[in-house]
Amino acid sequence: xxxxxxxxLGDRGxxxxxxxxxxxxxxxxxxxxxxxxxxxxxxxxxxxxxxxVKSTENVMMTPRHGPHYAFSLCHGKVTKDAYxxxxxxxxxxxxxxxxxxxxxxxxxxxxxxxxxxxxxxxxHEYEGAWDLLR
Numbered sequence: 054x055x056x057x058x059x060x061x062l063g064d065r066g067x068x069x070x071x072x073x074x075x076x077x078x079x080x081x082x083x084x085x086x087x088x089x090x091x092x093x094x095x096x097x098x099x100x101x102x103x104x105x106v107k108s109t110e111n112v113m114m115t116p117r118h119g120p121h122y123a124f125s126l127c128h129g130k131v132t133k134d135a136y137x138x139x140x141x142x143x144x145x146x147x148x149x150x151x152x153x154x155x156x157x158x159x160x161x162x163x164x165x166x167x168x169x170x171x172x173x174x175x176x177h178e179y180e181g182a183w184d185l186l187r
Contacts (some may be wrong), residue, residue, distance in 0.1 A: 062166065066108025066147040073154060077170050077183055090128065090140035095186060103126040105141045110149050112171065120171040122148050132156050135165060155179040156186065 071081045074095050082094040091103035107124040114120050124146045127133040136144075138159045146155040146167060155169060157179050169176050179185075 054078075056090070061071055062108050062110060062149070063092075063106070065149055067106045069103065069108075069147055069149065069152065070106045070145050070154065075184070079186070090136060091142075097186075100187065101139070102142045104143050104145055105136060106147060107167075108146050108147045108149055112148075113168075118168065118170070121173075122153075122169045122171075124167040124169075125165065126167050133165060154181060154183075156182045158185060 067083070071083075071093060074093070078097060080096040082096070083096070084091065087102075090105065091092050092106045093104040095102045095104055107126060109124060111152060112120045113123045124144075125133075127135050134178050136159060143159060144155075144157045144162060144167075146157070146169070147153070155167075155176060157167075157176075160168055161179075167176065169180075
């Protein structure tokens with residue numbers, strides 16, 4: 054298996070999230086270029102959401118933590134800055150291979166790396182929680 058192209062992985066995740074939103078009657082727009090902190094604008098009626106999509110392709114496995122999905126919830130190549138409510142409204146984390154999605158309001162995010170354990174309960178209330186976008 055070759056090295057993962059991170060840009061392509063992110064693009065795949067954004068398209069899967071856009072598909073899910075469209076199936077739920079949201080209008081979806083993508084900002085031009087890579088200048089915005091958000092990846093998608095989702096609009097339904099008069100409600101707009103700025104969405105940052107985070108994607109992973111595989112389950113991570115470490116002896117200490119066991120099987121889990123890991124999502125980096127920060128930006129920047131060097132400093133790894135946190136997002137805030139002035140730049141995005143939601144993270145949507147996508148496990149591409151199994152098409153699983155976690156929808157997290159920015160106010161509920163308190164870490165820079167989100168680990169969702171396969172056998173754990175933490176963060177599982179956000180899985181498939183599309184209604185939070187209202």
